[in-house]
Amino acid sequence: MRTGPAAGHSGYHHEALCYSSDEELLATVLPFLLGGVEAGEPTFVALGERTGGLVRSALPAGVKVEFLPGGDIYARPTVAIRTYRRLLAELVAEGANQIRIVGEVPRIALGPTWDWWARYEAAINRAYDDWPLWSMCAYDTRIMPGIVRADVDVTHPYVVTPDGQHLPNPGYLPPEAFLCQQRPVPPDPIQASRPLVELTGPSAAQARAEVQRAGQGLLPDDEFDDFVVAVSETVTNGLRHGQPPVRFRLWRGTDRIVATVSDAGPGPADPYAGLLPSDAAELGGLGLWITHQSCNHVTHYRDADGFTLRLTAGRPPAG
Amino acid sequence: MLDASRLRFVDHRALVRLAGYARQREAVLVLRAAGTGVARLAALLELPDLRVEVIR
Numbered sequence A: 001m002r003t004g005p006a007a008g009h010s011g012y013h014h015e016a017l018c019y020s021s022d023e024e025l026l027a028t029v030l031p032f033l034l035g036g037v038e039a040g041e042p043t044f045v046a047l048g049e050r051t052g053g054l055v056r057s058a059l060p061a062g063v064k065v066e067f068l069p070g071g072d073i074y075a076r077p078t079v080a081i082r083t084y085r086r087l088l089a090e091l092v093a094e095g096a097n098q099i100r101i102v103g104e105v106p107r108i109a110l111g112p113t114w115d116w117w118a119r120y121e122a123a124i125n126r127a128y129d130d131w132p133l134w135s136m137c138a139y140d141t142r143i144m145p146g147i148v149r150a151d152v153d154v155t156h157p158y159v160v161t162p163d164g165q166h167l168p169n170p171g172y173l174p175p176e177a178f179l180c181q182q183r184p185v186p187p188d189p190i191q192a193s194r195p196l197v198e199l200t201g202p203s204a205a206q207a208r209a210e211v212q213r214a215g216q217g218l219l220p221d222d223e224f225d226d227f228v229v230a231v232s233e234t235v236t237n238g239l240r241h242g243q244p245p246v247r248f249r250l251w252r253g254t255d256r257i258v259a260t261v262s263d264a265g266p267g268p269a270d271p272y273a274g275l276l277p278s279d280a281a282e283l284g285g286l287g288l289w290i291t292h293q294s295c296n297h298v299t300h301y302r303d304a305d306g307f308t309l310r311l312t313a314g315r316p317p318a319g
Numbered sequence B: 001m002l003d004a005s006r007l008r009f010v011d012h013r014a015l016v017r018l019a020g021y022a023r024q025r026e027a028v029l030v031l032r033a034a035g036t037g038v039a040r041l042a043a044l045l046e047l048p049d050l051r052v053e054v055i056r
Helices: A022-038 A049-058 A077-093 A115-127 A147-153 A175-179 A202-216 A222-243 A284-293 B012-024 B037-045
Strands: A011-018 A043-046 A100-105 A133-140 A159-160 A166-168 A197-200 A247-252 A254-262 A298-305 A306-314 B002-004 B029-034 B050-055
Touching: A011 A022, A011 A147, A022 A049, A022 A100, A022 A133, A043 A049, A049 A284, A077 A100, A077 A115, A077 A284, A115 A147, A115 A175, A115 A298, A133 A147, A147 A175, A202 A247, A202 A254, A202 B012, A222 A254, A222 A284, A222 A306, A222 B037, A254 B029, A284 A306, A284 B012, A284 B037, B012 B029, B012 B037, B012 B050, B029 B037, B037 B050
Parallel strands: A011 A133, A011 A159, A043 A100, A100 A133, B002 B029, B029 B050
Antiparallel strands: A159 A166, A197 A247, A247 A254, A254 A306, A298 A306
């Protein structure tokens, strides 16, 4: 039997909590957590260091709330989805009737890489809907850019108000509608310079060789190897599922490597492509999902020339 | 056991195929690979019929 506003609801109850002071955050989050503990529901906090510390110090000693490493879970959207899906499956298998989580994306995610977190907020309405999860996504309005607020306002089907009311969100857009929208994708500043590599119709092996030649030594080995995998998967997808010509470009900066892969086709039809592993492996969905697991930012756009995927390894611009 | 330690690159399609080959034979295939990238990729794909041994 579920408790709270999700009682009678079978899947994911996804709430946005936009707060403007620490007092508002605590006034909303503490009853949420203590109510979960009282009901015997697995109850988690996945906040950043400062806000997590605030909550921790405000909770009664010994209360059975588990703190998750927010920074690790929210390293990348796909990491968060994979981690939470595994956790939720385990808890339900152990008999949980409802799981409560309050989480927040890291502050750096509110900058130039926000677009893939916006897609995350939309996609999890489906990704977590197999489980009885009630979550609050906390956003501090004092540091929240307008574009972030606009996306939060349409990706959460429910809101919790600062005075603790849990309400349906009349502005909610179903994830498929949100994910199919064309968003402006500002170029990475590094793209103002001439690409170090520019190839038309490369094989995946040629693209990998160019990345190896141009990017060696800039990043830790594991991170660089994962980027090579991502480039290879993306070029392979372009050649297999896109329309010619496939174009590959690569830039190297002092702290990051950026690659774009374009083709003349419309891009993947699946709005969740990249965020959820696709069963339709023949359509390239698994390769795109691996790419999202292997880079520090992945974004895409469509224009008159076709579809472009941009991959970033290293440190994306901070804005 | 398959020694792929001299291969410079293995993509996810190859790993999925190898795991399928092992599954058909109700076996676990051990893939020896150089570097940790293949192991990370296999872990992502959650292929119970494939185990990667990293040769340093």
